[in-house]
Amino acid sequence: MGSRMSSWGLCINCTWWQIEPAATLASTTHGRCIEQSLQPCLLRVSGGSGCGLFVGGEPARVEGAAACPPAAKPTR
Numbered sequence: 001m002g003s004r005m006s007s008w009g010l011c012i013n014c015t016w017w018q019i020e021p022a023a024t025l026a027s028t029t030h031g032r033c034i035e036q037s038l039q040p041c042l043l044r045v046s047g048g049s050g051c052g053l054f055v056g057g058e059p060a061r062v063e064g065a066a067a068c069p070p071a072a073k074p075t076r
């Protein structure tokens, strides 16, 4: 396993997850991943998604985070 696997975690618990202001914290809620290296991808992920760039924390809340593609600018 590579070093990135050691920090694998779920979007719902990740500081890089950006969701709508009134969104419920749930595995089925969708939002943007604003991890810096992934920002060009406009990656849209659900709370039950996850990856090895996980950093634990509270999600950011911004209007447009759940649009297709995400319309919110990264706030972190």
Ligand code: SF4
Pocket: 009, 010, 011, 014, 015, 016, 017, 018, 032, 033, 034, 035, 045, 049, 050, 051, 052, 053, 054, 055
């Ligand atoms: S895709 Fe990875 S970095 Fe992005 S919010 Fe989910 S766990 Fe965090």
